[in-house]
Amino acid sequence: MKNIRKILPKKISIFEFFVENSIKAIALLSLAFILGIFYFVFQESYWAFKPEKNKLKYQNIQKPLKHTDEIYSNGEIYFDDELRPEKYPPDTNRSNLLLNRSDSVKINIINPIDEGKKISLHRYSSGNEKAISFWDLIKANDIIEGEPAYIWQPISVEPKYNILSLIFGSFKVSLIGIIIAFPISVLAALFTIAFAPKWLREIIKPVVEILAGLPTVVIGFFCLTVLSGYFEELFNTQLRLNAFLGGIGLSIVIVPIVYTLVEDALYIVPKHLSEASLALGANRWQTAYKVLLPAALPGVFAALLMGFGRAFGETMIALMITGNAAVITANIFDSVRTMAATIGSEMAEVEYRSIHYGVLFIIGSVLFIITFSINAIAEFIFRKKLLNKYRGY
């Protein structure tokens, strides 16, 4: 009795109180943090619908040349009302139209150049952008060979922000990925649980889990340099970087995830079920296929969805090996551009609070909503079902 008192003092010390409450606070903080991210992403999407004024815009400028305009020897032209930096060393290559005309026409991009001649240039310069609507994000915005086309061209005189092609790209490449990864990981998990001897199981499981820790950029690089040439020869594809190769890359990422989840699901199936099956004379395969797998089915579905969700949000592999061309085609050997890769490659140079910026956040929100709901379904419906079944919650 005395000893127990020593181990478990009844009175809660200040230290314990402190620890307990800080753990609680951290847990709540992480929840708040997730909500905060949600809020931020949705809030920034707003700028697509109401962009700030005077944003940089890629536009066509047409006006007559004046003698005060400046022309560089490589054909660049600056109008005199544009704010330009000083030169160092002063005025070596800069020439004023009238002073040094012959020198300025070396490169015939805009040729011939004369004062008063109307010229047309494309330039990033400030202007007010026309806000877009939800309809602009999904309607066909171009016609190619008589067919309506869904184009993603954010840097253009008429920017085209159709996100359908990007959503399609994400789904296409993740579906290919999960179709390849799912059977492999389910069979591997069944093997480790039902067939493998104990010593082998103790090797396989950690090795596959280490694979989950492999940086995705390394997998992308491996696919780019090694697998791409191999698959191009094997399937004789027109494009070296395509959705199928992307799917292969993604499957390398999701196999360990799906494997671990399926293995866990199979593991919590009570031992007496499989033992009873074996005792009744079923062989190992019958036990695995007819008893274990059906019993763990909700967990297997959850693993499928979570693997899909993981593939859906993967950025680096998609960026490196899917070719990043935003087209909607049924051929699995065509290139695709995924939502995550688009955000990854365009966010760095986009102008703050312009339409393009807002649209990238809309893509982020869509991505967020889709992966969140997939994971929520997996977690709260399927996994809960499984746990309820065998843990008696």
Added chain:
Amino acid sequence: MKAKFIVLILFLIVITGFKYSEKITIKGSDTMVFLSQKWAEKFMQKNPDVLIQVSGGGSGIGITALINGTTDICNSSRPIKTNEVRKLMEKYGTTGVEINCAIDGIIIYVNEKNGVSNLSLSQLKDIYRGKITNWKEVGGKNARIVLYSRENNSGTYVYFKDIILNGEDYSPFCQNLPGTASVVNAVSKDEHAIGYGGFGYTKNVKMLKINNVEPTIDNIQSGLYPISRYLYMYLRNQPTGLIKKYIDWILSPEGQQIVRESGFFPIK
């Protein structure tokens, strides 16, 4: 033991502090990182008491760093935009200083097995617009043209669009890759591919003549080759002291020799 360790660290800090009496940071264009590092190396060899730190990230990121004051010199493969100058104006009261430090030729690459060796500017435009989709239309084999381009955050992407496509859109089938090196790598492995990028990266690919002009050093420098651009360095103020010395050295024949070695072209 711990105390000894701390003393050692302090000692190292003091030593490095004494060793480099002056420091320059340079940030910006990925196209220019290699060139910029070579300049810095040579300059530090000649002036052992100077430390020059070079990093990439992209032209836009470099200019932002210049505006925020986190870099002394910014490398850029595109001219500074007017509203970036305006930001400099608001913050420092200067319009910034532009230095043309090298010329970069934009080279059109195809695979070594490709029979086509010349394209006109209008053919090039039609190919990247998606109007010409087969190599036989420009005198090659009967095969689909595989288009490679840079990502749309790149200065080269915008330059190509301005000069070659005349501001019109790229074909939607154009594959966008991050970095010139990956474009070159893709073209070198893909028999029917076409891509574009700097002169510095031309391993295992064939350079096309444009309007029958070969992309040689002389043609690019004289402006005969139709697709070339300046590379810039930007400062906040007119250079003084060490930075002036560094930039004068870059513009000197010795500095410009390094430009040639790095696959770019001297400005004079």
